[in-house]
Amino acid sequence: MWRISLFFRNIYLRITVTLLRTIYRLTRPTLPANNFNSKLQIPSRDKGRYIEARLYAKDSISANTTTNNDSANDTDIPQPILLNLHGCAMIFPAFGTDDEFCHYISKNTPHTIIDINYRKSPENPFPAAINDVQDTINWILSQPQKYDLSRLSISGFSSGGNLAIVAATTLMPAQTFHSVITFYPGVDMFSDPASKKAPDTKGKLIPPAIARFFHRCYIPYGIDSRDVRISPIFGDLGSFSSRLLMVTAACDNMAPEAEEFALAVERESGCDVVLQRMEGCEHGWDKNSNAGEIQEEAKWKAYSMAVDMLMK
Template sequence: MMAASSSLYKHDSSRYLRAKIIITILRFLAYMKMIRNIRRDSYLPPNMVLEKIQIPSRDSHRTIEAHIYYPPGYDPSSSPPPLPVLINWHASGFILPQLGTDRAYCMRMARDAGIIVVDSDYRKGPENIFPAAVHDAVDTVRWVYSHPDRFDINSIALSGFSSGGNLALVTSAMSASSLKDVRINAVILYYPITNFTLDPASRVRQDINNRLAISLVRLIYSCYVPEMSMRKDVRASPILDDPSFFPETVVIFTCEGDNIDLEAEKLAREIDDGSRTVVLRRLKAIGHNWDKGVTKGSTYEKMRDEAYGETVEILKKLG
């Protein structure tokens, strides 16, 4: 896995090694936090099935890990009729292995919207740089589309958080180009990354909990899109894409204290041309990744329940 990235650092191998050391430490710390968050968010409602699978990749030597959440009472082994499907991608900064951190969200969507949720993994940098993660996202969508016996392929929605929101947005736009046979009905985004071309220092917002450090954002840039040509690619910075390529329904949740999703609000305004439904919610006094592992009874839990509840209602209308 290292070769794909290391070729970009052949003139500065120390840069790659420094990134690897820092990210190894961050991955350990993130893993410890992830365990805590998953424990808080891991409640599985009665009669609800969680299936762990491996999705075929375009690369014959590897697969893509995914978790499938079925609504209560749905038995996938009994050949039930296909249901609408939501494909989700987790936050990671494109560097952290975080599959499973959206468990509360995925369970809520499957349970309350009565749909199937495919929570899919993707490759991370610096071992696997752009567009590896995009390829995994596209392969996941194609796999879902190739199983009309399990999923209602006429009702496919995408969602994602932070870097996962970037992948959801990018993949939804690709349905107008390289995924022409697949129709994406909606894309739902939580604090998504939409623009890698701007200097992170130009996006500092007020000091609110969970505001990302500029040094961390720059590390993300260097690990996922180390070359400027990559950052200008619409598959990395979807804000540069043709607005007409996005689905009929676009829902974006941004955070007042976030310094990484400012352009998402600009994107919402640009694609709201009267031909599609665009919902923009700017959540007050919170920062990035605010909805993970929230404390029961807290203000964050109340805000999470409201945001997730609104998403449920949107998905019901699509079905």
């Protein structure tokens, strides 16, 4: 009987996600210009499958061309590297929405940025996305002649922020990352979303029912959501070994858990932690800001803080 129930559960999730993706494509803001230098195909652990990625760099790589895994950098000097992970609630086709951020980092730091299109649920639930992140990191680590591995950092927005933190706390050895940069991540998928209260309730909050649905899509039946690869707030934060930038939004019910995580890292590990709450901003505010609005000012402040963290 449970197999039948699980079958219909999966059918329900896939049909609902298909509908949500259709609405997302029809209603999302127009994507910014593609400022990346080249496209990459990064080999995954699954034979014959590659992880789609975009590379941003100051080097004169032909724009919008596909490169193989041996030609991502044409300079003889190893470059500092930032791996970026977009937000998508683990389900939406949002690859490319961090183009403005990646371009800004490329313009204002010496870093090469790799932005990857990790797999989405419910078709590819946990741990598919973190496997893609780990495979990409290992691919970067295998190329010390191209990348300055002492300056390898990772950034992420929303669900991508969760994956970035998981990479730093669980997937990779200590000292792998110079900096971990996160914007409004969720770090606790175990606690009931209805119990999460935003510091400022005036904005547009994520409804608990929607948050629960996202969690069901990502976390397979029978998997404990306290797994530190899902909810890194339950991990050993004393072993955190990177600089951490945590940017939260006041009108976001995930802000308290992210702020608690950052303060715990600072308290237990002694690492350099910068915690910034953006007042008057909602979850994902930087993707929907307009000139002259408080969200636009907060976006450039947050991106500038990322530059400062990377340049330390």
